[in-house]
Amino acid sequence: MTDQAESAIALLLAERGCDCDCHPDERPDDVEPCMPCRAEAEWKALIAARSERHVVPTTQRLLPCPFCAGTAELQEHMAVLSKRTTYVVACISCAAEGPWQKSSTSAARWWNTRAGT
Numbered sequence: 001m002t003d004q005a006e007s008a009i010a011l012l013l014a015e016r017g018c019d020c021d022c023h024p025d026e027r028p029d030d031v032e033p034c035m036p037c038r039a040e041a042e043w044k045a046l047i048a049a050r051s052e053r054h055v056v057p058t059t060q061r062l063l064p065c066p067f068c069a070g071t072a073e074l075q076e077h078m079a080v081l082s083k084r085t086t087y088v089v090a091c092i093s094c095a096a097e098g099p100w101q102k103s104s105t106s107a108a109r110w111w112n113t114r115a116g117t
Contacts, residue, residue: 053088054075054077055074055075055076056076056087056104057074058074058104058108060074060105061112062108062112063111063112065093065094066096067094067096068093068094070093071091071092072089072090072091072092072111073089073090073092074087074104075088075090076104077100086100086101087101087102087103087104087106087107088100088101089107089108089110089111098110
């Protein structure tokens with residue numbers, strides 16, 4: 001696990017603590033949280049790390065959302081653990097997404113593809 005993920009886990013555990021039945025509120029600071037609480041904190045840290053997306057400019061025209069006719073934007077995602085960059089086009093109104101792709105061009109092409117076209 002990366003240092004960044006370990007830091008996020010430590011922060012979540014410090015914020016939440018462990019309020020389950022196996023640890024009373026008066027537990028000393030040097031007592032580790034139970035495994036279910038630690039696993040929950042690790043999961044939340046990994047989800048937070050994976051969800052960092054950045055809007056990137058594109059010269060390609062993006063069609064409106066097929067579900068709500070909202071505006072679409074191209075997003076870039078850098079996976080913290082694998083260090084891979086992927087792209088997706090998403091609607092800013094209803095959060096519909098196209099498939100994740102290795103290139104921005106491919107993400108835009110998939111988003112603009114409609115059934116029967």
